[in-house]
Structure formats: structure tokens, C-alpha cells
Amino acid sequence: MSSAARYYRSYIGVPLTTPDGHDIGTLCAADIIPRQHSNDKVERMEQLETLVIYELEFRQQTKIDHLIGALTRSVFSEEVQKAMAFI
Known part of the structure; x- marks a missing residue:
């Protein structure tokens, strides 16, 4: 299988x-290796989500x-x- 034809076999995501x-x-997070995601990993993703939102805010x-207010x-x-770049 060529490197361009790799498919994701594992995915974990949380909404921002x-x-x-x-x-x-x-x-x-996605990977080409199949994985099982524990509740602990889901909780870590949720903690990262909180950190990302905090940083964006x-x-x-x-x-x-x-x-x-300006x-x-x-x-x-x-x-x-x-x-000015558009003028």
C-alpha cells in the first residue's frame, strides 16, 4: 500500500x-493503527478541549x-x- 493510500483506522474527537x-x-486525533479508546482517553481529550477553548478565548x-471596548x-x-493590502 502506498503512503498516499493510507486510511484512518482509529479516531477520537470532542466538540470545541x-x-x-x-x-x-x-x-x-486520528491514526492509521486500530485503537480502543478508554474512558480515560476520552476524559483527557475533554480536558484538552477545555484548554483549547481557554486559549482561544x-x-x-x-x-x-x-x-x-476598542x-x-x-x-x-x-x-x-x-x-491596506486590498487597496
Whole structure:
């Protein structure tokens, strides 16, 4: 079997759900080797999901100046550069 024709034989995944209940994707692990996933591994994936959501929320929060509700200076500068690239 060529390396391009490999098929997944094992998959484990948990939904990525924001604190306000929006599903934004899936955190998953796949392998070409068949595996049995214990409850412990499912719990670890759920812990990783919590960590991923925390990190995404943290990154989003660092883009906003919560005192005035506007983008931070660095994020504003990045957004201006992106907008200028289209002109």
C-alpha cells in the first residue's frame, strides 16, 4: 500500500464548544493503527478541549481593550495593514 493510500483506522474527537454554547469545531486525533479508546482517553481529550477553548478565548480577549471596548493598538495596526493590502 502506498503512503498516499493510507486510511484512518482509529479516531477520537470532542466538540470545541465556546462558553456561550457555540460549537466551533472538533478537537480530534486520528491514526492509521486500530485503537480502543478508554474512558480515560476520552476524559483527557475533554480536558484538552477545555484548554483549547481557554486559549482561544484568551487570545480573543487580548485583542480588545476592555476599558474602552476598542481594538488594542497592535491589533488595530494589523487590521489596518490587512485592509491596506486590498487597496
